[in-house]
Amino acid sequence: MTSWQHDKTDLSATETRWVDKARAGDQFAFEKLYRSHCDRIYGLCWRMCGGDRALAEDMVQEAFVRAWNKLHLFRGESKFGTWLHRLAVNVVLSDRRIRVKRLQREQEFSDDIERVQVGDRDVFAGLRKDLEAAIAGLPERARTVLVLYDIEGYQHNEIAEMTGMAVGSSKAQLHRARKMVQEILKDSENI
Amino acid sequence: MKETELTNAIGSLPRSMKPQRDLWPGISQRLETVERENIVQFKVPFWRTPAMAAAVLLALATGIFIGRGLDSGSAGQMSETVEEYALIGAVKATELEYQAAFSELVPLDYSGIRLEGEEPDALRASWDALLQAETSLLAALQQYPSDIYLNGKLLDLRSQQLQFVKRLALLEQNNWRRT
Numbered sequence: 410m411t412s413w414q415h416d417k418t419d420l421s422a423t424e425t426r427w428v429d430k431a432r433a434g435d436q437f438a439f440e441k442l443y444r445s446h447c448d449r450i451y452g453l454c455w456r457m458c459g460g461d462r463a464l465a466e467d468m469v470q471e472a473f474v475r476a477w478n479k480l481h482l483f484r485g486e487s488k489f490g491t492w493l494h495r496l497a498v499n500v501v502l503s504d505r506r507i508r509v510k511r512l513q514r515e516q517e518f519s520d521d522i523e524r525v526q527v528g529d530r531d532v533f534a535g536l537r538k539d540l541e542a543a544i545a546g547l548p549e550r551a552r553t554v555l556v557l558y559d560i561e562g563y564q565h566n567e568i569a570e571m572t573g574m575a576v577g578s579s580k581a582q583l584h585r586a587r588k589m590v591q592e593i594l595k596d597s598e599n600i
Numbered sequence: 601m602k603e604t605e606l607t608n609a610i611g612s613l614p615r616s617m618k619p620q621r622d623l624w625p626g627i628s629q630r631l632e633t634v635e636r637e638n639i640v641q642f643k644v645p646f647w648r649t650p651a652m653a654a655a656v657l658l659a660l661a662t663g664i665f666i667g668r669g670l671d672s673g674s675a676g677q678m679s680e681t682v683e684e685y686a687l688i689g690a691v692k693a694t695e696l697e698y699q700a701a702f703s704e705l706v707p708l709d710y711s712g713i714r715l716e717g718e719e720p721d722a723l724r725a726s727w728d729a730l731l732q733a734e735t736s737l738l739a740a741l742q743q744y745p746s747d748i749y750l751n752g753k754l755l756d757l758r759s760q761q762l763q764f765v766k767r768l769a770l771l772e773q774n775n776w777r778r779t
Contacts, residue, residue, distance in 0.1 A: 436631055443624055448616035455617055466623055473627045540609060559610040591606055 421488070428489050432480045443473055446490055450497045456556045457501045460545035468504065472497035498557065498571055543593040551586035554579050559587075723768070730761050 424445065430438035447469065454468040455461075476493055483492050544552060553572060557563040558579075563571075565579045572579070601609075737757060741750050 436628065439631070440624060440628070443627060447623065448618050451619045451623075452615050452617035462620065466619055466621070469619065470623050470626050470630070473623075474630045477627075477631050536609060537613060540613060544610070555610070559607055560613055560615060587603055587606060590610070591601060591603070594601060594606075 424489055425485070428480070428483065428485070431477070432483075439473075439477055442489065442493075446493055449490065450493065453494065453497055453556070453561060454501055456541075456544060456560065457498070457553060459547075459549070459552060460541065468497070468501050471504075472500045475500060494561070495571070498561075502553070502572060539594055539597055540590070543590045543597075546593060547586055547589055550574070551582045551589065554582040555586035555590070558583050727764060730757065730764060733757055734761070 424442070427438040427441045427445075431442060450472055451465060451469050454472070455465040458464040458468060472493070476496055479496070483489065544555060547555065550572075554568055557568045557571070558565065565576050565583075568574075568579045569576045574582070734757060737750065737754055741747070741754065744750055
């Protein structure tokens with residue numbers, strides 16, 4: 410076994426101990442889990458919220474509180490991070506504010522009136538910055554599928570299950586999202 | 601930009617991002633609220649249950665003794681009083697409540713409930729004591745159904761049993777959450 414594999418095993422064992430302690434009501438152990446996964450969950454929420462920092466922060470907090478309350482349901486069949494990630498996706502998808510924004514955004518895009526880019530535009534430079542802005546400016550459903558598929562690595566059947574859309578719709582939304590990102594990037598190059 | 605280049609570029613975006621502020625204090629505050637709720641639910645120590653059951657048994661024995669005495673002496677004078685009707689009405693209401701609570705407990709399979717770390721033997725002994733008191737009291741009430749003392753004791757006993765069942769349900773819920 411290589412040292413890297415040793416490190417990975419140790420990390421996994423440590424995390425299992427934290428999960429066990431947190432399940433027994435140890436908040437200190439749960440804080441360690443938070444510190445370990447916070448950035449990953451925040452990145453997910455930030456993108457799914459279209460770059461809305463305040464909303465993303467709310468979602469992260471909600472996801473961790475919900476994780477604490479549902480820890481007894483985590484049976485260790487998957488990694489804790491995977492379980493938490495999926496829980497966070499569900500938190501964002503089920504948030505009412507997101508749904509309201511989604512309706513407003515879809516309206517804006519279908520009418521093709523204005524394509525407003527939102528988010529913290531100062532976070533990344535160059536292409537990365539443009540990409541983030543383009544993703545943030547996508548309609549909600551298209552952005553959700555693109556973020557979950559292209560960035561987070563979920564499969565279409567998993568996305569369909571989480572979002573309640575058909576597998577075919579998920580594929581169509583991904584295609585649409587990529588095309589729109591291409592268009593947005595093309596437009597920004599021309600400016 | 602071609603689609604493959606685009607998907608590669610999107611796929612290479614960093615998955616992790618640092619929030620601009622520490623979100624833990626807000627989370628911790630909400631966790632503490634949850635914890636406090638649980639503590640409030642379990643603030644009565646479980647060692648008190650056996651003591652309460654013993655007290656009920658003692659009171660029951662006294663009640664049966666006095667009740668029998670009254671029934672032979674002055675029961676005729678008291679049988680039609682408003683107080684008695686009110687008490688029997690209260691007993692019936694408590695009986696219904698008890699039956700409802702107990703019917704919820706039975707599907708949980710009392711013997712299979714996980715009671716690690718909460719003195720399961722002591723809890724079972726308490727429940728057995730309450731059941732023993734119930735058996736004796738119901739037998740006495742069959743002989744003297746309108747006895748005001750016996751009905752009063754049944755009211756007390758049902759109240760104890762209800763508290764026990766509710767506490768047991770909360771304990772079970774808490775154990776599942778912890779394990």
